[in-house]
Amino acid sequence: MQKLRFILSIYTIFFVSCQLFTQVKEVKQSPIIPNPTVFIQSEGEIEFSSDIAICNLNLPLEIQIYLQNQLKDLFKIKCNFNSENGLIQFKKIVNVPTDSYTINITDNILITYSSDASCFYAVTSLIQLIESQSGINTISKCFVSDSPKFEWRGMHLDVSRHFFTVEEVKKMLDLMAFYKFNKFHWHLTDDQGWRIEIKQFPKLTAIGAWRDSTVIGHANTIPNQYNKQREGGFYTQDQIKDIVKYAQNKYITIIPEIEMPGHARAALAAYPEFSCTGKQHGVEGLWGVFDDIYCSKKESIDFNLKILEEVLTLFPSEYIHIGGDEAPKTRWKECANCQKVMKENNIKDEHALQSYFIQQIDRYLTAKGRKLIGWDEILEGGLSPNATVMSWRGEQGGIEAAKQKHFVVMSPSSHCYFDHYQTSSSTEPLAIGGYLTLEKVYTFNPIPSALTAQETVFVLGGQANLWTEYIPNMKQLEYMMFPRALAMAQSLWCTNKPNYKSFENELVNHQFRVLSLMKVNYSKAILYPKTNLIRTNKGIGLVVSSIKQDEKFEIEMVENPIVSYSNPSVIKTLTSKDTLFFDRLSSSNNTKLATITIKSDVLKKPLRIEVNTNSTIGLPVSFATSPNVKFNNRGDLALVDGIRGARPWKGDEWLGFDQDTIEFTLDLLAVKKIKECKIGFLMANGSWIYLPKNVTIFLSKDNEHWNSLHKSKATEYFSQFVFKKARYVKVKVVSNSKIPEGKEGAGFHPWTFIDEIEIITK
Ligand code: ACM
Numbered sequence: 001m002q003k004l005r006f007i008l009s010i011y012t013i014f015f016v017s018c019q020l021f022t023q024v025k026e027v028k029q030s031p032i033i034p035n036p037t038v039f040i041q042s043e044g045e046i047e048f049s050s051d052i053a054i055c056n057l058n059l060p061l062e063i064q065i066y067l068q069n070q071l072k073d074l075f076k077i078k079c080n081f082n083s084e085n086g087l088i089q090f091k092k093i094v095n096v097p098t099d100s101y102t103i104n105i106t107d108n109i110l111i112t113y114s115s116d117a118s119c120f121y122a123v124t125s126l127i128q129l130i131e132s133q134s135g136i137n138t139i140s141k142c143f144v145s146d147s148p149k150f151e152w153r154g155m156h157l158d159v160s161r162h163f164f165t166v167e168e169v170k171k172m173l174d175l176m177a178f179y180k181f182n183k184f185h186w187h188l189t190d191d192q193g194w195r196i197e198i199k200q201f202p203k204l205t206a207i208g209a210w211r212d213s214t215v216i217g218h219a220n221t222i223p224n225q226y227n228k229q230r231e232g233g234f235y236t237q238d239q240i241k242d243i244v245k246y247a248q249n250k251y252i253t254i255i256p257e258i259e260m261p262g263h264a265r266a267a268l269a270a271y272p273e274f275s276c277t278g279k280q281h282g283v284e285g286l287w288g289v290f291d292d293i294y295c296s297k298k299e300s301i302d303f304n305l306k307i308l309e310e311v312l313t314l315f316p317s318e319y320i321h322i323g324g325d326e327a328p329k330t331r332w333k334e335c336a337n338c339q340k341v342m343k344e345n346n347i348k349d350e351h352a353l354q355s356y357f358i359q360q361i362d363r364y365l366t367a368k369g370r371k372l373i374g375w376d377e378i379l380e381g382g383l384s385p386n387a388t389v390m391s392w393r394g395e396q397g398g399i400e401a402a403k404q405k406h407f408v409v410m411s412p413s414s415h416c417y418f419d420h421y422q423t424s425s426s427t428e429p430l431a432i433g434g435y436l437t438l439e440k441v442y443t444f445n446p447i448p449s450a451l452t453a454q455e456t457v458f459v460l461g462g463q464a465n466l467w468t469e470y471i472p473n474m475k476q477l478e479y480m481m482f483p484r485a486l487a488m489a490q491s492l493w494c495t496n497k498p499n500y501k502s503f504e505n506e507l508v509n510h511q512f513r514v515l516s517l518m519k520v521n522y523s524k525a526i527l528y529p530k531t532n533l534i535r536t537n538k539g540i541g542l543v544v545s546s547i548k549q550d551e552k553f554e555i556e557m558v559e560n561p562i563v564s565y566s567n568p569s570v571i572k573t574l575t576s577k578d579t580l581f582f583d584r585l586s587s588s589n590n591t592k593l594a595t596i597t598i599k600s601d602v603l604k605k606p607l608r609i610e611v612n613t614n615s616t617i618g619l620p621v622s623f624a625t626s627p628n629v630k631f632n633n634r635g636d637l638a639l640v641d642g643i644r645g646a647r648p649w650k651g652d653e654w655l656g657f658d659q660d661t662i663e664f665t666l667d668l669l670a671v672k673k674i675k676e677c678k679i680g681f682l683m684a685n686g687s688w689i690y691l692p693k694n695v696t697i698f699l700s701k702d703n704e705h706w707n708s709l710h711k712s713k714a715t716e717y718f719s720q721f722v723f724k725k726a727r728y729v730k731v732k733v734v735s736n737s738k739i740p741e742g743k744e745g746a747g748f749h750p751w752t753f754i755d756e757i758e759i760i761t762k
């Protein structure tokens, strides 16, 4: 690798030096995403006619077709490949790093490449260099030298929770290819639908591909309500072959995922005999984790091996993903067959039994010349000898696997789960929860800092995942994928990743237009007004800003007992330099609601912020236990800014704690008669967020001598009446130490999410 890098440098220096003989205009950022390793712009440009010649030196046919179609579809340029002396010339060269290419644009365009894949990458870069204005297509003179940083640049799509048609999958592949992703992880089976035709087991699709109902709204909203519509679908083997070929033509490998032993309810609806109980259940219509999984008996393993036998005939990929995540051991503990397998094979517990299950699959795949990859739960109970780990519950799984000298793909939910919200805006469509901004994706580095240099060679790369519980159609899929996929592409491809600000500028100035041209329903969240709350000596202030400098915002406030402006309804035009103050002192002792709406051209509906104003706003809070950095966007101000965390979970308002005991103290600044203490807790078990066990409130006049109120059960809208005098209010929260078996995140410490604390005084 070192040597290859050296060769690349020499090769780059050579071209850079040649380039220096021509007139260098300025070293500006390239319009290509992901950004190439080297980009040097020179003076002048070439104008494309509507009919250009391309010199074809054994260019692979699929690349010719791709180039031809892209030029036609995006720029209405026709091209022919039979010219001896074309405007664009391609040259394959040897002794350069794998997948590297250069583009040298002078009076003509010379592309050199080391592999067919890199030729394809060069073409995608070339397309992005073309500027189109009023029907005139130009390309600036420049030099590009490039190669990928990571070999695994993945995107995942769950087609079980919602089905996507062949044409929709192909559009996703087109978009992935355009931004140089090369692995498509196709999540084909799960509890809510089996999507791949298996000829030996026709009921998998006849029964398993269809569910009778689907939960409405968020699964955390209890009681769940269901629509009664039958929905589903599957891909025939011919369709799958067609898609695999389609992806190959764009230099994308498809890694199929066949889930086992958990997330198997759709398969077990068709063949209940392979579960532990044999009981008939339907295909699941709720999102979550379910106790009925494959039994570990030989018949169930053989069933999966026979399925894989057909899967291997359809997918040439070296890697085959077998899931392995979120498999509750509830049934295995009670199943005579599973217990017999454990006894006969001297297996110590049910985690080791899962390892035994996976090892049999690993042996089969290895014998067929393939490689098993699974979610990081496959580490539990012992990692199978040839297994590669996909780390999703943070980095830890990836770190452990690399230390055991196993290959890993990093896909931590903190940076890679595109089903999470990308903004906390009230206008955002329903999502699973979480908060993953474009900027956070941009900071993703697949190499965990805990690894030594030797261990990092086991990190193949990274991947973004699109789980589709809350993504019912292609429009929403595109919205969740873009522009975050571009930030991910940067993190996985770029050797010299520019800073976030220049990436953001590049999106706004260029790539958004490209996405529109490709008819992508991308999110414009980065253009939305951003609200920021600050604590000042005048009280809490709201600052509104946007990436468009000097944008003016029309802000309206209704029900206004709090705002320094005197009218009950205020309409103001603010710029990013102004601050809007909530005046704590003018508020009454009870909580009152004020609604702030902010209008901006990019927003279809105005942003709405509901502020609960009371005498707690802006008071100092000190933490004895800090919130975890992952969920600590505003620090202590979050608890007293008047804005309650959204339910179902959304955005960055909630503070997240992962300790057994959480303690913080609020200072009322003077001794007051306290009537009531209110605290918000979040319950979102699917996201590992649980109500704590209990809450105890302590009161003090001097911050030294404390009186404890009685310990109370925590509820989502916790409230305790007090009727005592105090200046300091200390809150002690005790959480559960483990998520129970059978739930998402079983065995992990649950999160406690808190927002907001309100003290009602007399
Ligand atoms: C996963 O998100 N359950 C891998």
Ligand code: ZN
Residues within 6 Å of the ligand: 275, 276, 294, 295, 296, 297, 331, 332, 335, 336, 337, 338, 339
């Ligand atoms: Zn069993």
